[in-house]
Amino acid sequence: MKNKIQLHIFLTSLGLLLTISTTLNVCAQTSGILLSDDHGKTIYAKNPDNPLIPASTLKILTSLAAIKMFGQDFHFQTWACYDRTTRDLYLKGFGDPLFISEEITTFADQISHHIFKLVSKGIISSGVIRNIIVDQTYFAPQITIPGAGASSNPYDATNGALCANFNTIFLKWDSRSKQYISAERQTPFPDILAKQIRSGSKKSDRILLSYNLRQKYPGILMHYFIEQSGVKITGSVQTGNFTGSEKDCIVHTSSFSLADIIKKLLEFSNNFIANQLMLTMGARTYGPPATLEKGTAVLNKFAQESLGLMNASIVEGSGLSRRNQLTPAQMKDILIAFMPWYEFLRRDGNEFYKTGTLSDVRSRAGFIRGKDSRLYPFVIMLNQTHTGYDAIRRMLKEKVNLQFKP
Template sequence: MPFLHKWILLLFLAMALVQSPGAIAGTPKIGYLVADSHGKVMDALNPDQAFVPASTFKLLTALGAFNELGENFRFKTKFFLGPDRTLKIKGSGDPLITSEILEKSCCDLASILLKKGVSTIKTLVVDNLFFEPDIQIPGTGGSTNPYDAGVNALSANFNTVSFRFDKHDGQLLSGEPQTPLLSFTRPRILASGLDRGRIVLSRIESRTYAGRLVKFFLEQKGIKVMGGVEEGQVLQQDLHIYTHVSPYTLAELVRQLLQFSNNFMANQIFLTAGAAAFSPPASLEKSVGALRAYASNTLGIENISIAEGSGISRRNRISPREMLKVLMAFKSHYSLMNHERDEFYKTGTLDGVRTRVGYFTGKNNSLFPFIIMINQQGQGYKIIKERLKSMVQ
């Protein structure tokens, strides 16, 4: 960058920092970096200062999961039949079990049960023991927003419920034709005061939600469930009768979590990778340790703070120079990122935080990594992006 142009940019950023009511004197609030296709830094501001990365942190989580599980890994959910005709479901962290997927699995499962002469189930048990109980993801709260959804070994529909209120008929209805609106969700929906939208299930409700959906779909397929749905454990004497294998590879799941910046999916994958590294049950401590070891031993990253895997926590910190190492490692997966014109990218947003990392495409489709980290209110984001992009064109 010509000296005069860089001086003008720095002056503009300094003015933006002064205008920011949340700025702390003497603490850098803006960092950026652009490198050539070989990773050589072309220009940077505060490259060694650790910033809150927000959702751009998902790239590191994805790399760590690829390392522990493999790009072609598929989540499995197993079904067992107890001696007393109790049906048990053992989850393993699958982040993308939807109503459509559950209904298809229940169709297959019902066929298996009927072939075994089983048309009645005594009760249905959900085994969530692949995850430690009541894992609290740092940065999440108790709101009805989907980004606050809790994590479980067995989950469905991101532990959320979509709904709408039909004013003509005066009825509360499901917001998705493929998903039944189960009666236990109604009090929480009514308490929201909304006439349509999506609410997050409580941690207790979410632990049996997938099981309740299984009960509903099985009964549609002719399997009667006499009792309710409860938590329990698969035992050695229980007979394994069916395994649902995710229709998505890990790489396909990462594409979706990056496209929609899905925090729930990121942390389900983050926890599963930790369990693969240190054995179940999954925990935050194991997953943080596994990702930290991968970042240090494989990527050579030391200046980092890891609290969880989605970027929702402000305790996650990484510098632009260390994020460059993430981007260099992610180059072989760049097509999984969002794409517009001459840029592949991942953005991140929290209150007072705006980040963007990715690759500008240059001649011969070469990839130029860039990082923009703004940890302040105010302006500066767009002018940095355009200035960095001009350097590789």
């Protein structure tokens, strides 16, 4: 009986190896596989030094760079300044990728409380705001991310210094009123946004705002929530330059830590969040405004100087571009450095992983937890072929199982 079991294991392993061998012989220069132990010692490798397209597995590098720069307990801030003379309210963003309706509601309450306090102290006569002025200058305008499309779909959401709800609105058709309404209870749908509705929209649809409107959208939502709190607003929402200073401004600190943000980034493979982090790192390192060039300079410098990855090519932070190039060996080094935060990755049984998919590109990187409770970093990069992907995964898991020696 024991001999039969051993024969079955041998034949199964042989079948997997033949499948993988056939696949990689066909596309020898466009595929790479690597499995190592938790110290980086190679257990299995195929084309480990071939530069390949990592797709969304690149988000692991972006996440790691952000953790190293800011710390996982970092919280983004957004500023407001109320001009007592002009009665204008200024808003300034610094790249917060999760400035969502719930956060804006909390910030609006902060601002309203500040204004009512000024009234109660007799510093101003009444709680009135004239204009709301949104300052987007911490980021350069209209940053184009390589590989991103120009569609109105939310996965093509564009980046900015102050973005509300990923620069998108989520709508649904209300058959009773025969019009679109907000599909999110926490998010209003002011009349000014109705112009975003196009014929052919689905019964429920999340759409990307036009560039001009998305610049003002945080102010539009702030306008609504502040009025709900009882403060009167007499003017309009505009864009302009922030006039206050840090010492006299109202500071909103996000309820989301960087750890929270990265977990969402990796779970949902959010391109917008990844590039917000990249751009913010660029502005923090080289000074505002954030630009693509500053952001990618940070990532490439981090890859080279902190991880020793020579000749890696990183042109944006999410993996959208085909011009991103990493070898499986370099991705393995990224994983080794990311190991303290492996639980930020998606989990499937004993596997913690990040996938990446583009047309004719399929990748997967992460950790397999062995029966010895050790983590085994693995990398699968298939460019121009998807053949053998599942067989490769099974083979790597089998090799991890063989490391356990009770």
